[in-house]
Amino acid sequence: MLNTATQMLTIRRVPTVVSNYQEDVSEDPQFQSDSGTLGCGRNCLSKCCLPVSKLPLYAFKKDEDNAIYKHNGSSPGEARPVAEVRPIGLLNNLLLGQWEERMARGLFRYDVTACETKIIPGNYGFIAQLNEGRHLKKRPTEFRVDQVLQPFDENKFNFTKVGQEEVLFRFEQSNDSKSHFFTSSSVNLDSNSPNVVAINVSPIEYGHVLLIPRVLDCLPQRIDHESFLLALHMAKETSEPFFRIGYNSLGAFATINHLHFQAYYLSVSFPVEKAPTQRIMIGKELSDSGVKVSQLLNYPVRGLVFEGGTNLRNLSNAVANACICLQKKNIPFNVLIADCGKRIFLFPQCYAGKQALGEVSEELMETQVNPAVWEISGHMVLKRRKDYDDASVENAWRLLAEVSLSEERFQEVKTLVLEAAELQEAGPEEKSMNEEESLQKPRAPYVASQLSQDCLVLQ
Numbered sequence: 441m442l443n444t445a446t447q448m449l450t451i452r453r454v455p456t457v458v459s460n461y462q463e464d465v466s467e468d469p470q471f472q473s474d475s476g477t478l479g480c481g482r483n484c485l486s487k488c489c490l491p492v493s494k495l496p497l498y499a500f501k502k503d504e505d506n507a508i509y510k511h512n513g514s515s516p517g518e519a520r521p522v523a524e525v526r527p528i529g530l531l532n533n534l535l536l537g538q539w540e541e542r543m544a545r546g547l548f549r550y551d552v553t554a555c556e557t558k559i560i561p562g563n564y565g566f567i568a569q570l571n572e573g574r575h576l577k578k579r580p581t582e583f584r585v586d587q588v589l590q591p592f593d594e595n596k597f598n599f600t601k602v603g604q605e606e607v608l609f610r611f612e613q614s615n616d617s618k619s620h621f622f623t624s625s626s627v628n629l630d631s632n633s634p635n636v637v638a639i640n641v642s643p644i645e646y647g648h649v650l651l652i653p654r655v656l657d658c659l660p661q662r663i664d665h666e667s668f669l670l671a672l673h674m675a676k677e678t679s680e681p682f683f684r685i686g687y688n689s690l691g692a693f694a695t696i697n698h699l700h701f702q703a704y705y706l707s708v709s710f711p712v713e714k715a716p717t718q719r720i721m722i723g724k725e726l727s728d729s730g731v732k733v734s735q736l737l738n739y740p741v742r743g744l745v746f747e748g749g750t751n752l753r754n755l756s757n758a759v760a761n762a763c764i765c766l767q768k769k770n771i772p773f774n775v776l777i778a779d780c781g782k783r784i785f786l787f788p789q790c791y792a793g794k795q796a797l798g799e800v801s802e803e804l805m806e807t808q809v810n811p812a813v814w815e816i817s818g819h820m821v822l823k824r825r826k827d828y829d830d831a832s833v834e835n836a837w838r839l840l841a842e843v844s845l846s847e848e849r850f851q852e853v854k855t856l857v858l859e860a861a862e863l864q865e866a867g868p869e870e871k872s873m874n875e876e877e878s879l880q881k882p883r884a885p886y887v888a889s890q891l892s893q894d895c896l897v898l899q
């Protein structure tokens with residue numbers, strides 16, 4: 441059952457499917473559409489069907505400072521927006537209304553509202569959910585866990601293969617300073633590669649959705665500045681602190697190598713949101729951007745907390761730079777976007793690597809819990825009745841402690857990550873002025889060699 445270090449390391453069980461099309465990847469929807477008909481006939485999210493489709497469109501208000509999005513909003517000839525400005529709750533109502541409609545149509549694999557959930561007594565209030573329906577028994581997908589960056593593979597399941605009935609709406613930047621909602625908008629009028637919000641057919645909470653940036657660009661699962669900012673915009677636009685957005689890198693329990701974020705509503709605080717933090721000394725450039733970085737204290741998974749920022753983009757860039765750094769160093773990680781995009785938790789992790797090397801206890805392995813962003817944040821999704829009945833702070837802590845980097849390794853990674861965030865903010869002149877800081881920069885080859893200590897899985 442356990443892989444050895446000499447084999448190609450893969451997760452043998454993919455625990456869930458996020459789309460009803462995931463178990464059916466044999467058909468190839470990428471053929472040309474017949475002239476005179478729209479799309480391939482499957483009403484999919486690929487180039488055949490999506491550009492000639494109409495979907496609801498939520499256009500969030502433009503950044504004040506600048507706009508990196510090329511999206512132009514809807515053209516004047518298009519349907520008039522049903523709603524202008526941003527009434528509190530419009531995006532939530534849209535998302536939940538559409539989500540419930542899909543539930544009524546029976547698109548989900550099970551009824552998440554029937555899953556038992558309880559708060560485990562204790563200061564942090566870990567949340568345990570019994571979710572026996574999530575486990576996927578057939579058709580496991582082989583997936584490497586030892587590479588955070590992997591090229592997009594069009595032959596594997598990806599979101600272009602999803603049917604449009606799983607899509608709730610498009611989420612694009614408006615061309616003015618207001619948010620708009622269009623009940624139906626032609627995709628090809630204003631977008632070459634739309635951002636879509638789709639249901640996760642294996643939900644773990646109410647309103648569980650996927651945000652898929654620029655779906656037609658077929659981006660692999662990796663953070664880039666533009667996509668991360670899009671996720672922050674979504675968190676901000678909901679104005680709902682109970683709506684969190686999560687991200688799992690490859691090697692940290694992402695199961696699909698097509699760029700996506702997950703999100704859902706949970707009407708209590710996540711334990712990690714209650715954990716004490718300590719401000720970390722940060723460099724001049726980063727503090728100029730207004731971004732503040734803290735370290736989690738007294739939490740089983742070591743992590744960083746990003747807050748502040750003179751604008752959303754500064755905060756977004758700091759986190760994205762950190763993620764990009766981790767990606768380059770092949771360090772798997774998870775991200776939780778909380779508090780309407782104002783607080784972002786970053787967890788470098790090493791569970792899958794340990795798992796593949798046979799370093800995780802049999803007891804933990806048997807639970808088949810994959811500690812992705814939700815579990816790390818304290819929402820324990822359990823697959824066995826026994827584990828649910830026995831759920832305790834100690835058990836949650838024991839699992840999550842295995843996910844965390846060691847203190848020594850975390851300090852190394854922290855240095856890397858903070859350097860990455862600072863460097864991006866610094867202008868060329870300032871960089872040369874800060875020689876003392878640059879002398880402290882770890883050299884890449886040295887750092888890479890350290891990975892084998894506890895996280896990199898060697899082949």
Ligand SMILES: [Zn+2]
Pocket residue numbers: 469479480481482483484485486487488489490
């Ligand atoms: Zn199609």
